[in-house]
Amino acid sequence: MATASRRIGGPGERVDAGLKVTGQARYAADVALPDLAHAAYLGSAIASGRVLAIDTTRAEQVGGVLLILTHHNRGPLGDLPNGDGTALAPDPRPPLADARVHYHGQFVAMVVAESPEQAAHAAALIGVTYEPAPCLVDIDDAEAIRLEDNPRRGDCAAALRAAPVALDVLYSTPVQHPCPLEPHATVAHWVGHDLVVHDSTQWVLGDRALLARAFGLADDRVRICAPFVGGSFGSKVCTAAHTLLAAVAARRLGRPVKSVLRREQVLATIGPRAATRQRIQLGAERDGRLVALRHHTRSHCAVNSGFPDRDPFHEPTSGVTRMLYACPNYEAVHDVVPLHLMKPGWMRAPGEATGLWALEGAMDELACRLGVDPLELRLRNHTAHNAHTGKPYAGEHLRECYERGAERFGWARRDPRPRSMREGDAFVGWGLATATHPGNSDDASVRVRLDRDSRGAYASVATAGVDLGTGLYTALAVVVADALELPLERVHVELGDSRLPPAPVTGGSNLTASLAPAARAACLQLRRRLLGFRRDPDELAAWGELLARAGLGPIEAVGAAEPRGVPGQYAYQSFGAQFVEVRVVPELGQVRVTRVVGVFDVGQVVNATATRNQLIGGILFGLGQALLERLVHDPARGVPVGADLAGYVIPAHADVPDIDVSWLDTPDPAFNALGCRGAGEIGITGVAAAIASAVHHATGIRVRDLPITPERLLAELAGERED
Amino acid sequence: MVLLSVNGARHELDLDPRTSLLDALRERLGLTGTKKGCDHGQCGACTVHVDGRRVLSCLALAVAQQGHEVTTIEGLAAGERLHPMQRAFVECDALQCGFCTPGQIMSAVAMLVEVDDRRRLTDAGIRERMSGNLCRCGAYPNILAAIRRVRP
Known part of the structure; x- marks a missing residue:
């Protein structure tokens, strides 16, 4: 066989783009x-x-x-x-x-x-x-159900009391919608x-x-x-x-x-992201090393969802606060408030997008309190294993993300004093946050069929998995073309039909990480079968020729994602560092994000073009979370107010800053055969906290309640003028 | 009877007078490339050209289009050859889920016609002029890159 150039990780046009730009891609309503x-x-x-x-x-x-x-x-x-x-x-x-x-x-x-x-x-x-x-629709005004079995380690209360430095802050998020x-x-x-x-x-x-x-x-x-x-986006x-x-x-x-x-x-x-109120208590040494972290969340559920027995889902805010930083004493408490609202569900990075908003905001406050650079504070609390389970990460490169991101952003030039940078009428501020998302995968199967026509061999790939815009069509085509050494246009991918080999829900950034290894496994089976028809082990013969020699007609194999390493040995987690620049004109109170740098470790990237697009999309989702999105319900009657795209405002072209996204080329081979983790959600996770930190750096105003709207900043700025 | 001229073909339709141009295209003519994202003129997914100008087809009544030439995403390519804007969207990966894409492309093509001097169109100017077309996936930077590629 001639060796084709290795395509995995390189750029390349989306294989379904032609259908999408001509209006031929058929969605359900079509x-x-x-x-x-x-x-x-x-x-x-x-x-x-x-x-x-x-x-x-x-x-x-x-x-x-x-x-x-x-x-x-x-x-x-x-x-x-x-x-x-x-x-x-x-x-x-x-x-x-x-x-x-x-x-x-x-x-x-x-x-x-x-x-x-x-x-x-x-x-x-x-x-x-x-x-x-x-009716009850206000999360602050209704009785809660306290969850049992909250995660904890050490003695959080005692450690908080004894800590030389303590911080106690309340962060909140409104009802937001995947939309x-x-x-x-x-x-x-x-x-x-x-x-x-x-x-x-x-x-x-x-x-x-x-x-x-x-x-x-x-x-x-x-x-x-x-x-x-x-x-x-979860909906x-x-x-x-x-x-x-x-x-x-x-x-x-x-x-x-x-x-x-x-x-x-x-x-x-359709279920939104639940509203949250998150009290973060940090206890630290004077050098910033954490000794205690307590995370008390209040989020809402629906009165009719049968929470918690029938349906235990709640916005999983503590998933990320328990694991991210080295800290011997940790305690999470979660209260869930049943409201007369549609049952909340999953919205891009459920738990991380909310939990990191609170934790990374608090970390920035701690850095300001101690006079330590926010990046240095993260490094002092870095851990190479999951802080809660103690399991080592199979692949962990967060320090490198910080380092490279700081370099690309120019973080070293930052003057830590708020309002220290001005450009024209605007205050300029810089902020950063850590991004993270678990490496998830599920049982999945892909069928690959190899056949030939007058032009030689071609492959048909099929699975029930759904491409939501993630680039799954392209990722599977790339993996199969690579494994079978076929030109990309000789690989046809069929998705999203329940009659095809079973695949899990497209969620939790799991699908490429589940299906790409399965597709590769199917290809390897086909290779093994066909290579047996070579005349001698050194013969270079095209697949089409081997198929003809085998007299088999088309051959097919169904691949499954191979089990990964020793079960339970490692933790799998993606990380990133996100840096943001904002401009705030004090007379307008409007925050413009002007620059974002994101450096990520998502394992092996399968298709660079789609991955870049998806990471940028995640960042813009975070920009919406930070500055624009809030679904308001009239407290008296429970009516969603302004329930349209003029009332529920999402980012538009004019909101988009310069975005510099990159990743480390760091496969996670213990995770799966390709070493790839998903990239669908990590992009959003640190953005809101980084923006709020940048707003604080620009203006000196600390906003702990999303979204950061002009009226909120104007009220604070006006208050200052009166003082 | 309403006479609609769409992508160069004429159609005589017996229409409910309440029918929007969008629903006439999608439900009566089978031209489903034009998308319904909000039906309120707030998302731009339904953008088509009427006499070469961009129009939100969800806010236009079909009966009012007699005597006008409607162009949809299906009518943009010259046979098999993609319009330069379609080609640029593919090359710049200016899409993810693809649902807003037909509207973005139709809007971008007409937007460049609206501008007197395209060479003076800045990135900020393009972003402002394209802000009626929402993309929830966030492919905006790549859409901008595609438009810049087509702009002479």
Whole structure:
């Protein structure tokens, strides 16, 4: 075999880009089927209480209306699986289960009509009489459930009391929303007794398991297709309520039903990131070495989620605070507050994006208090093993990230005094933070089939895993082209179909790390089989020739991710260092991020082009978290206020700074055969804290409550002028 | 009956007068490359050209487009040959999930036409003029790079 150049880690165009720039990539809402009917929903006008009566008379008279479903006529559905790892429902009760209302916007009726206009019009004509009950939507104003079994080590209370230096600060985050550009969409249809669903989902097998249970079908009678998904960021893990209802309506009508959430329904009915209040207590020696860290979090859950027995999910803020820095005494406490809001879920780097906001903010405060450079403080508290489990990292290069990032940013030139740098009307500030995310992977399988045509051998790669924009199509094509020494254009990748070899949910930055090694394993099996047909071990023969000689026709192999090293021996973790420059014009109070430098260790990078894009995307997600994003609920009625893209503001072109992203070429071979960890989430993790630290450096104002808005800074600056 | 001219082809449609241009394209003509991200004119995913100018098709009524020429992402390439902006988006990796991409490309092509002197268009100017097109994946720096590549 001729040796092809090794492609792994190099740049390269996305293999699905051609489809995406021509409008040919087909997302769920693009699926057209004959006789397609359209769904619309009526959401509850109260956040808590009961539906007393629903009057559908006027809606039924609208031309083209085919079906109206409410809790009176939705019909029976099986129990939804939840908490058993096979699937996730956003609400333990199926939609339209009964008259109870637990959050504003909860579906109380579904209309299906010949056209989307008719369905929307009819839904608006449904009259609902409610019996409202008091609603609680303020995390600071409701009773909490304290979690048992909180992580701890040493004697935190005693160490805090004895520490020469102590810091006690409260950091908070509002409700924030993943808010992908593609609204959640489903096209459901029944083929005989089999259900076929085109869905915007991160997890086709989760969808399949949930729908199979709901309709009492064997798994293989349900097929889920998601070849393209328009972003997700955690919000398409659960099988959404409307997906289930679309399948119910399609069965009832005997025709396909398309269901696309309106933007305000995405914001009101798809789980957000929970609000948090995080008290961080640090105890340190005078040189800054930590002796105690106590992290007390308050976050919210939904009143109807059955927390904690039925659904234990809560924003896992302490996951990162317990492990990041060397500190002998640690204690986490977590209180969870049930509110009349949609059940919170996962949003990019759940736990890290919130937990690091608090911890890294507190570390910057400690550095200021001690007069120690914030970077030096991190180095003094660095650990080469997981501080909580004590396990050594198989690959850990955080010091190098700090070093290289500081060099690229010019950190050494920083004058530590707040307001020491000005440019024109603006205060300029520099801040930094550590970024980190666990190396995750799951059982996964990939089928690779090798065949030949007149141009020689080509490979077809298939797995149920979903590419949410992450670059999975490209990563698998690169890995297979590399392992089989084929040109990239001779590798075809098929994804996102529940009939393909099983793959886990695209989440936790796990998928490339799970599927790329599996694809490689399949290729190695194929190589072994075909190389046996060489005339002698030194023969150079193309795969096409060997296939012909074998007389086999196409051959295929299914690869699984190999088990990694000795179980439990190592911890796997990605790290990074993020440096930020901001400008604040005091008269405007507006923070402009002008420069970001991020240096990451994510193990072996598979495709440099997509990885760079994803890390930048994570950083911009962090910029939104820091400066823009807040989903507000009216405290009296629980109504999401401004639930659209003008009210829930996400970063736009004009918000984008110069971003310098790089990574260390540091494979983590103990983690998997390729040494690659994911890069989908780490980009966001340190950004908010780095921005807040830079704002403090620029202005002297410490903001501990996100987002950092102009009105907040203006109020502080005005207060100073009065003083 | 409404006569719509889209990508050079004429279509006679019996339309509900409430139908937006976006829904007419997607649901009646099968041109699903144009995306619905918000249906409120706030995200730009539905951007198309009407007589060469960028228009948010979710805020335009289909019946009002008679006598005008509509171009969608499907009509931008010359047969198999990509429009230079499409090519630049591929080369600069100016996308991730791809959902906002058709709108970004249509917006970028028309934006360059709006400017009197493209050579004086700064990066900040491009960012400002493209800010009606949201990308949640954060491919913005690469979108800027693609537009700069096409700008003469």
